[in-house]
Amino acid sequence: MFECRLRKAEILKKIMEAIKDLIREGVWDVSGNSLSLQSMDTSHVTLVQVALMSDGFEMFRCDKNLALGVNIDTMQKLLKCSANDDTLDIKAEDDGDVMDIVFTGQNGKVAEFEMNLMDLEIEQLGIPDQEYSCVVKMPSYEFQRICRDLSNVGEYVNITVVKSGVEFGVKGDMGDAKINLTESSSADNEKVTVTIMVNEPVNLTFTLSYLTFFTKATPLSDQVCLSISPDVPMVVSYEIEDLGFVKYYLAPKIEEDD
Amino acid sequence: MFECRLRKAEILKKIMEAIKDLIREGVWDVSGNSLSLQSMDTSHVTLVQVALMSDGFEMFRCDKNLALGVNIDTMQKLLKCSANDDTLDIKAEDDGDVMDIVFTGQNGKVAEFEMNLMDLEIEQLGIPDQEYSCVVKMPSYEFQRICRDLSNVGEYVNITVVKSGVEFGVKGDMGDAKINLTESSSADNEKVTVTIMVNEPVNLTFTLSYLTFFTKATPLSDQVCLSISPDVPMVVSYEIEDLGFVKYYLAPKIEEDD
Amino acid sequence: MFECRLRKAEILKKIMEAIKDLIREGVWDVSGNSLSLQSMDTSHVTLVQVALMSDGFEMFRCDKNLALGVNIDTMQKLLKCSANDDTLDIKAEDDGDVMDIVFTGQNGKVAEFEMNLMDLEIEQLGIPDQEYSCVVKMPSYEFQRICRDLSNVGEYVNITVVKSGVEFGVKGDMGDAKINLTESSSADNEKVTVTIMVNEPVNLTFTLSYLTFFTKATPLSDQVCLSISPDVPMVVSYEIEDLGFVKYYLAPKIEEDD
Numbered sequence: 001m002f003e004c005r006l007r008k009a010e011i012l013k014k015i016m017e018a019i020k021d022l023i024r025e026g027v028w029d030v031s032g033n034s035l036s037l038q039s040m041d042t043s044h045v046t047l048v049q050v051a052l053m054s055d056g057f058e059m060f061r062c063d064k065n066l067a068l069g070v071n072i073d074t075m076q077k078l079l080k081c082s083a084n085d086d087t088l089d090i091k092a093e094d095d096g097d098v099m100d101i102v103f104t105g106q107n108g109k110v111a112e113f114e115m116n117l118m119d120l121e122i123e124q125l126g127i128p129d130q131e132y133s134c135v136v137k138m139p140s141y142e143f144q145r146i147c148r149d150l151s152n153v154g155e156y157v158n159i160t161v162v163k164s165g166v167e168f169g170v171k172g173d174m175g176d177a178k179i180n181l182t183e184s185s186s187a188d189n190e191k192v193t194v195t196i197m198v199n200e201p202v203n204l205t206f207t208l209s210y211l212t213f214f215t216k217a218t219p220l221s222d223q224v225c226l227s228i229s230p231d232v233p234m235v236v237s238y239e240i241e242d243l244g245f246v247k248y249y250l251a252p253k254i255e256e257d258d
Numbered sequence: 259m260f261e262c263r264l265r266k267a268e269i270l271k272k273i274m275e276a277i278k279d280l281i282r283e284g285v286w287d288v289s290g291n292s293l294s295l296q297s298m299d300t301s302h303v304t305l306v307q308v309a310l311m312s313d314g315f316e317m318f319r320c321d322k323n324l325a326l327g328v329n330i331d332t333m334q335k336l337l338k339c340s341a342n343d344d345t346l347d348i349k350a351e352d353d354g355d356v357m358d359i360v361f362t363g364q365n366g367k368v369a370e371f372e373m374n375l376m377d378l379e380i381e382q383l384g385i386p387d388q389e390y391s392c393v394v395k396m397p398s399y400e401f402q403r404i405c406r407d408l409s410n411v412g413e414y415v416n417i418t419v420v421k422s423g424v425e426f427g428v429k430g431d432m433g434d435a436k437i438n439l440t441e442s443s444s445a446d447n448e449k450v451t452v453t454i455m456v457n458e459p460v461n462l463t464f465t466l467s468y469l470t471f472f473t474k475a476t477p478l479s480d481q482v483c484l485s486i487s488p489d490v491p492m493v494v495s496y497e498i499e500d501l502g503f504v505k506y507y508l509a510p511k512i513e514e515d516d
Numbered sequence: 517m518f519e520c521r522l523r524k525a526e527i528l529k530k531i532m533e534a535i536k537d538l539i540r541e542g543v544w545d546v547s548g549n550s551l552s553l554q555s556m557d558t559s560h561v562t563l564v565q566v567a568l569m570s571d572g573f574e575m576f577r578c579d580k581n582l583a584l585g586v587n588i589d590t591m592q593k594l595l596k597c598s599a600n601d602d603t604l605d606i607k608a609e610d611d612g613d614v615m616d617i618v619f620t621g622q623n624g625k626v627a628e629f630e631m632n633l634m635d636l637e638i639e640q641l642g643i644p645d646q647e648y649s650c651v652v653k654m655p656s657y658e659f660q661r662i663c664r665d666l667s668n669v670g671e672y673v674n675i676t677v678v679k680s681g682v683e684f685g686v687k688g689d690m691g692d693a694k695i696n697l698t699e700s701s702s703a704d705n706e707k708v709t710v711t712i713m714v715n716e717p718v719n720l721t722f723t724l725s726y727l728t729f730f731t732k733a734t735p736l737s738d739q740v741c742l743s744i745s746p747d748v749p750m751v752v753s754y755e756i757e758d759l760g761f762v763k764y765y766l767a768p769k770i771e772e773d774d
Contacts (some may be wrong), residue, residue: 074432081407081435098433107450108440109400111407115433142625149597149627174590175614175631177597182624192623332690339665339693356691365708366698367658369665373691 001090002030002066005059009103011078011240018217018238018246019048021249023072027041027122030066030092034244038124046210047125047233047249054244056243058087064094069120092117099106125172127249132227132235133200135159138181139191140224140238144215146179153177156253160203163227166196166235170208191222202228204252211236214248259383260288260324260350263317264371267337267346267361269478269498274334276475276496277306279332285380288324288350292502294478296382305383305491306506316345322352327378333359336371350375385460385507391458392431396439397449398482398496402473404437406465411435413427414511415466419486420459424452428466449480462510469494472506492494518546518582518608521575525595525604525619527736527756532592534733534754534762535564539588543638546582546608550760554640562726563641563765567769572759574603580610585636591617594629608633643765646749648743649716650677654697655707656740656754660731662695667724669693672769676719677744682712685723707738718744719770727752730764 006012019026022041028034036051054060082088082103091100101113146168150157154172161167165182185193214236218224221238228234233249240246264270277284280299287294294309312318340346340361349358359371404426408415412430419425423440443451474496476482482491486492491507498504535542538557545552551715552567553602570576598604598619607616654677662684666673677683681698701709728751734740737754744750749765754761 070434077410077432078435081410083403107400108442108452109437111435111437113411113433113435116431140682142623145599152593152597153629173632174587174593175629177594177629178625179625179627184624293655298628325522329690335668336693341661365658366700366710367695369693369695371691372694504649 006088009082010085013079020076028068049247052244069118133229135197136226137195140218264346267340267344271337278334286326307505310502314418327376391456391487394484398476418461522604525598527660529595536592539565544584545716559628585634651713652742653711658733678717
């Protein structure tokens with residue numbers, strides 16, 4: 001038997017929004033200490049990873065590790081049926097073929113969904129711990145804005161990180177664009193703080209459309225963290241306060257000779 | 259000569275929004291005590307009934323009963339031209355072929371529309387007074403939300419009413435859903451009160467898409483009232499304070515043997 | 517070398533929104549006292565004129581008159597990348613083939629776009645100074661509303677101006693519409709003031725769809741000014757406070773005998 005309760009159904013609703021455009025089907029892995037999901041996107045270019053720690057739940061019980069295969073689109077549609085202040089309960093029997101999703105409102109309204117589970121074979125890739133050449137933390141809405149604006153100009157973004165700042169550059173038919181951010185901090189306001197850590201400067205190119213998909217996670221967190229090294233995938237990470245994270249992995253574009 | 263004045267054009271604008279997706283053409287019946295319209299929807303499945311009592315108008319004059327045939331879509335488009343605090347005047351000559359619709363704004367703006375009338379033969383169905391097995395009153399926005407959410411799951415909703423509560427159940431390919439409401443009251447807040455009256459418990463099935471059409475009337479009223487009995491159409495009723503109502507009638511689906 | 521700085525990038529963003537649906541390509545004429553653009557719309561029916569006086573800029577330097585040909589759609593897309601409180605810098609070399617557009621945010625973010633210039637042959641029409649039979653000033657949002665509402669009824673609007681007021685009349689299949697405004701003033705509130713100056717009453721007909729295009733300039737100004745005379749194009753003018761204007765010219769429809 002697996003059961004858990006989240007005080008705010010809203011959080012899982014936002015997580016489903018953040019992954020639904022990348023993943024069609026996925027497996028929720030349930031263990032004693034987390035509820036997690038990891039999957040390549042449908043085009044097999046990016047890796048999406050969600051992990052929610054058991055400590056972050058109001059209640060979490062897992063008698064036996066389970067792998068619960070779901071249609072992501074279906075699950076997202078059901079989560080959309082929650083109101084913002086609903087409590088969320090999820091249940092699954094050890095050998096069951098459904099996942100129970102229950103929203104309980106402040107007003108005595110109880111909505112219960114029995115979602116069919118799927119048999120899915122999904123290979124788990126090990127993701128090695130890694131030290132990165134550069135780590136940039138910035139307001140998540142600002143990263144979203146930059147990706148959206150640069151998408152108007154071209155298809156690929158060149159990210160250059162040096163001690164003094166980070167530059168997002170795009171070349172396109174209509175012209176070129178460069179957006180620069182410098183480190184800045186505001187004691188208590190994560191919404192405007194930019195932090196840049198550099199071991200080695202980097203200069204790498206990524207496909208903008210995937211970054212734009214990742215920014216669907218913006219509502220989950222005030223800050224986004226970009227961990228970048230040559231030759232390994234960049235990690236775009238959104239921390240969910242007191243609960244876990246959503247991370248996206250995208251390999252840099254291999255530069256061809258011009 | 260028929261003429262009437264409504265303090266808020268906005269109310270008739272909302273009424274037109276509430277019926278325009280169901281009815282293409284309709285006849286406004288004018289008598290000494292009301293302005294009303296009754297029509298089957300274009301697919302001949304549901305009946306729509308609007309009644310506005312003369313007492314609710316600022317001014318109401320009807321020298322002779324009239325039947326004013328209109329294109330609902332046209333009338334809705336014209337009503338959309340009113341600003342929210344406009345006064346509305348409607349006029350029609352006894353043998354005229356136009357309806358005059360006049361909006362008067364606070365700022366001296368006067369918008370006058372002369373809408374062509376249509377010759378329509380529409381048979382009036384008598385709707386017998388009826389006692390219902392169950393009557394459920396609930397917040398109109400909650401009913402709208404439930405219809406919308408369940409539409410994601412399946413096509414038909416099973417409504418079960420017993421003393422302790424009302425359940426809306428749907429079966430679909432992705433799984434099943436059940437939403438339960440229990441009686442609850444808040445002295446002065448119609449927006450959250452649920453009231454359930456049961457003579458005989460009922461368990462009936464309805465087509466969700468029609469219920470969803472009915473919820474276009476949500477802005478007219480804080481509460482919606484569902485009157486349900488086996489073998490007769492359910493009434494979904496929205497009261498318009500001090501003026502009248504919009505009601506929709508929908509027959510239950512006849513259960514086939516599985 | 518040409519360079520200028522606007523305190524609010526937002527203003528040029530709104531100007532681009534106001535002209536982008538009418539003009540595909542245009543030439544910014546830079547001189548010592550203004551940055552201006554004038555062009556027929558793509559269907560060669562209306563004339564659009566933008567003029568921004570050098571005094572209205574924070575900084576304005578023009579060493580030599582320039583004609584900078586741009587793709588309007590591209591420039592509008594780039595301007596959309598500005599945040600509302602960004603400062604805007606524009607630069608162009610005397611013999612360059614790019615325009616530099618730079619947004620500087622409050623938070624140290626700098627976005628720099630290098631937009632390719634185009635070689636465009638655009639003939640400048642002289643617009644003679646003219647005294648008009650009637651000049652109507654009215655709230656710009658009200659003019660927008662009237663154009664939108666009347667578009668529901670018909671294709672052409674008949675504008676009648678007399679001392680006592682202005683009437684916008686439309687005839688259509690569904691019926692006729694007339695909207696009347698009278699002079700009204702509110703000491704400090706441009707948002708509701710209507711002013712009517714009449715040398716000679718006029719009664720002229722215009723194509724509504726063009727007027728509707730012009731109302732894209734509504735966010736630039738609280739008031740719009742209609743200058744009307746028989747036989748010459750009407751001027752629909754939006755003043756931009758302390759900076760300049762956007763004007764549209766549209767000839768009246770020649771009345772055919774019915």
